[in-house]
Amino acid sequence: MTAPPTTEVFPIAAPWGRFALFSYLIDAPELAIVDTGVTASAANVPVELDKLGRRIEDVRWILLTHGHIDHVGGAHALWEATGRTARVVISKVDAHFLSSRRAHVDEALGLRGAYVDTAALEATKSAEVLEAISGEMEPTLTVADGDVLDLGGVSVRVVSIPGHTPGAVAYVVEGAEGGAQHVFVGDAAQCYGAASGFPGYEDPDAYRDSLGKVGALEPQHLYLGHPYRRADGTPFDVALDAEGAREALTASLTREAEIRATAARLDPVRSASAYSPFETYAADLGYTGDPTLEPSPFFTTLNGYIQTIGKEHS
Ligand SMILES: [Zn+2]
Numbered sequence: 001m002t003a004p005p006t007t008e009v010f011p012i013a014a015p016w017g018r019f020a021l022f023s024y025l026i027d028a029p030e031l032a033i034v035d036t037g038v039t040a041s042a043a044n045v046p047v048e049l050d051k052l053g054r055r056i057e058d059v060r061w062i063l064l065t066h067g068h069i070d071h072v073g074g075a076h077a078l079w080e081a082t083g084r085t086a087r088v089v090i091s092k093v094d095a096h097f098l099s100s101r102r103a104h105v106d107e108a109l110g111l112r113g114a115y116v117d118t119a120a121l122e123a124t125k126s127a128e129v130l131e132a133i134s135g136e137m138e139p140t141l142t143v144a145d146g147d148v149l150d151l152g153g154v155s156v157r158v159v160s161i162p163g164h165t166p167g168a169v170a171y172v173v174e175g176a177e178g179g180a181q182h183v184f185v186g187d188a189a190q191c192y193g194a195a196s197g198f199p200g201y202e203d204p205d206a207y208r209d210s211l212g213k214v215g216a217l218e219p220q221h222l223y224l225g226h227p228y229r230r231a232d233g234t235p236f237d238v239a240l241d242a243e244g245a246r247e248a249l250t251a252s253l254t255r256e257a258e259i260r261a262t263a264a265r266l267d268p269v270r271s272a273s274a275y276s277p278f279e280t281y282a283a284d285l286g287y288t289g290d291p292t293l294e295p296s297p298f299f300t301t302l303n304g305y306i307q308t309i310g311k312e313h314s
Helices: 039-051 075-081 101-112 118-132 204-216 242-263 279-285 297-313
Strands: 009-016 019-026 031-034 059-063 087-091 141-143 148-150 155-160 169-174 180-186 221-224 239-241
Touching: 009 039, 009 221, 019 039, 019 221, 039 075, 039 118, 059 075, 101 118, 101 297, 155 204, 204 242, 204 297, 221 242, 239 242, 242 279, 242 297
Parallel strands: 031 059, 059 087, 087 141, 180 221
Antiparallel strands: 009 019, 019 031, 148 155, 155 169, 169 180, 221 239
16 A cells, blocks of 8 residues: 655635634645635635645635634635635534625624624624625535545545534544644634634533544644734744644643633623623733624633533533
């Protein structure tokens, strides 16, 4: 049996306001783009591919790690740019984010509506999805844990890693002897958070389990959705080697444990603070960011703990 070829991966940066977004090219016999940024990023991808000597028309796969706006927003435009020939792939669980702009508004209201001005949130999100999502579409293919895609001789395994969103998946480019040569996790390893300074996930238990799952893959290369930060505020690279991967996963688990310990007090109190009802939680965790900036990971994550721990106590 011959060993699978070594496959190269290239990050494609696409800034969007205060967010640093990244797509990736898997330079397999059948080219694949992992995550698509927003509408504006999608316009940049063909330009960046040209610089690498590759053409958007030759891209055969668009692989989406999860349904958030800044990952699926450019999918329709990129699919159009491939002459509608690329297969657009997302988990069945997150697929509604690809087919419905409104799903993003409903998600925000469901996760954070209890903590912010809901009318303002609905207005902000409704405007954002029009600008940032290039079009609504059905996926060509929905995937689940254990599925394997064939990129012309390069195998990509789908690993379910819920927590950040319910349908988040990792795409694992298999190397020799089944090792994990390249692992794309989207936003499933948040370290100490990105520019917002707080890690965001809906389901804390699932997030923690998924970090363990990614660690067990022992990735030779790990690719993050954004430049997440260390405890000292310095950013990780988005493309990490094996040692960097271990460091980022450990940082993610450490911060999760810190937030879990604080959230376990279960004493949210309404106050005039922008962090209300989690004013003391923010102080304990040293979080000084603006919790109202969308998409607020502070409220999403603490809401997750309140739901989870609240259920265990009732
Ligand atoms: Zn995300």
